[in-house]
Amino acid sequence: MVGNASRAAIISDRRITGLSADVIAELVPELGLLWHQRHQARLTSRLRKRTVGAGAKHRLVFVDRLLATLVHLRHGVTHDVLACWFGVDRSTITRAIGEVRPLLAERGRTVSPDVRLRSLADVVDHLGASGSTGIIDGTETRLRRPAAGRKDRDKFISGKNKQNAVKSMVVTDGEGVAVVQPGTARELRRHHPRPPVRAGQAPGRGACDPRSSPTPTTSGLGAQTGGRVVTPPHRKFKKNAPDRYEEMHERQRKAHSSRRSRVEHGVAHLKNWRALAHHRGRREHMSDAVQAVAGLLSHQQTADLTSTRQK
Known part of the structure; x- marks a missing residue:
């Protein structure tokens, strides 16, 4: 995953994500809760040999998943480039974008606060x-x-x-x-x-x-x-x-x-x-x-x- 300094640089520069830091700050708690709920629902929806929470942990926290999706939508960056940038495997970026993009689509259009x-x-x-x-x-x-x-x-x-x-x-x-x-x-x-x-x-x-x-x-x-x-x-x-x-x-x-x-x-x-x-x-x-x-x-x-x- 990216370091705190790199993450702060991405958030602070509107040219990278197309969004201001204030808007990103509003997106993180709103989408983070939905992502966590759906992730837990997927884990409990099938028969398991291990308890929920066992096994490998996410190497890409939700904030980084959101930032990777924003950069991909804004600049059309390939998953391979994002994987090198965030220090994870390409499949991790593909899965992250596939999970966050529908959440962004379901938010609807904002015409007033x-x-x-x-x-x-x-x-x-x-x-x-x-x-x-x-x-x-x-x-x-x-x-x-x-x-x-x-x-x-x-x-x-x-x-x-x-x-x-x-x-x-x-x-x-x-x-x-x-x-x-x-x-x-x-x-x-x-x-x-x-x-x-x-x-x-x-x-x-x-x-x-x-x-x-x-x-x-x-x-x-x-x-x-x-x-x-x-x-x-x-x-x-x-x-x-x-x-x-x-x-x-x-x-x-x-x-x-x-x-x-x-x-x-x-x-x-x-x-x-x-x-x-x-x-x-x-x-x-x-x-x-x-x-x-x-x-x-x-x-x-x-x-x-x-x-x-x-x-």
Whole structure:
């Protein structure tokens, strides 16, 4: 394991973990208790030849397990490098990340010190209660190409970027301050359609709730929802459009693009965590990685805003 001086250096430098020391201090007791409870539950859930607590002890304490996971998500560092850094075997790092990453994913998104959203329904209800605008967009994350001959190998090919990828839905609030709710990473089929809703106001559970229509289209969506969902402006004339119409359409397009830029900033903040820029792990871990990074990012953004307002 790393020494106290090295551990303190990792925690104090925000460039290493992407989080401030205060946020890490909040994560340790919250996640440490959950990790210990689940670890004990696994030990007592099966028949044992030795009593619980016997045998080899953990060489990597929970704080180091959390730090290794944060560094892996922030910089995409391989398990081999982390194993050398923390002075343990590669399998120990792999197990540590596999245990801590789901805990981070389950924390949900922090939108204020006392409000945390853990599901898409929570996001829609929060936007409706506050009368806020929810902006939706999709983003692709590259991943390793499945081995030749593997089942469903072609389902992860992006027709847009000609690469193996998964697509995630990202929702931000109207200010674009915090990533409110990333959708579950899903298989990206060839010629996958554009995100159904680019920008829209969600006063209640309905138009912006994907459960109501898993694959809606943008055509007529604004009219169908009474203006609650704002989609990219539809172009009536493909050619020989009147000059007045061109000017009006350009104004609408720029206004919509300006409004939608906030979610693009939210996606950019997500991709600053290298594990989401190019995912090199297993595809089934992608959803947990997206949820974990979104939760950490929103927690840090909320902490920064709270500190600024107090000043």
